[in-house]
Amino acid sequence: MTAPDEATCSLIKAVDLVGERWTFFVLREALAGTTRFSDFRARLGIASDVLTARLAKLVDSGLMTRRAYREPGQRPREGYCLTEAGRQFNVVLCALQQWGDEHLPDTTSTVVYRTVDGRPVQVRFVDGEGAVVAAGDVRPERGR
Numbered sequence: 197m198t199a200p201d202e203a204t205c206s207l208i209k210a211v212d213l214v215g216e217r218w219t220f221f222v223l224r225e226a227l228a229g230t231t232r233f234s235d236f237r238a239r240l241g242i243a244s245d246v247l248t249a250r251l252a253k254l255v256d257s258g259l260m261t262r263r264a265y266r267e268p269g270q271r272p273r274e275g276y277c278l279t280e281a282g283r284q285f286n287v288v289l290c291a292l293q294q295w296g297d298e299h300l301p302d303t304t305s306t307v308v309y310r311t312v313d314g315r316p317v318q319v320r321f322v323d324g325e326g327a328v329v330a331a332g333d334v335r336p337e338r339g340r
Contacts, residue, residue: 213253213257213259214259214285214288216250218240218242218246218247218250219250219253219254220289220292221240221242222236222240222242222247222250222251222254223254223259223278223282223285223289224289224307225239225240226260226276226277226278226282227278227282227283227285227286227289231263231275231276231277232265232273232275232276233247233248233251233273233274233275233276236251236276251276254276254282255276258279258281258282259278259279259281259282259285260276260277260278260279260282261276261277261279262274262275262276262277263275263276263277286309287319290309290317290318290319291319293307293309294309294318294319321333321334
């Protein structure tokens, strides 16, 4: 395989978009239902300027949208909601955590991925016919 063309490689584009540490945590919180700036700050302990930059990048990229809300007696504010592309990032986070749980175990981990009715889930490779394929049997291949 040769070096990828940075202008067209989807992996490079994806890493440029979400490759910053805080971006993963912001997306994880959003997937867990967080929408308000103050709640992201409180749950993550992230500096306001860093959070502002990460949220702006996620909005600009189409992973999140801004949505106005207003608490009784308060000024209008904007919340942050995931788009379909943002919701699909759940697979990436789950796969990364699953890999970390296996190869870099941490007994204090507090995030578990489950179905809506509580069953644990795992990310797996699946072929075009729906059969699970072992990770060792999958290789990247240059396309186009």
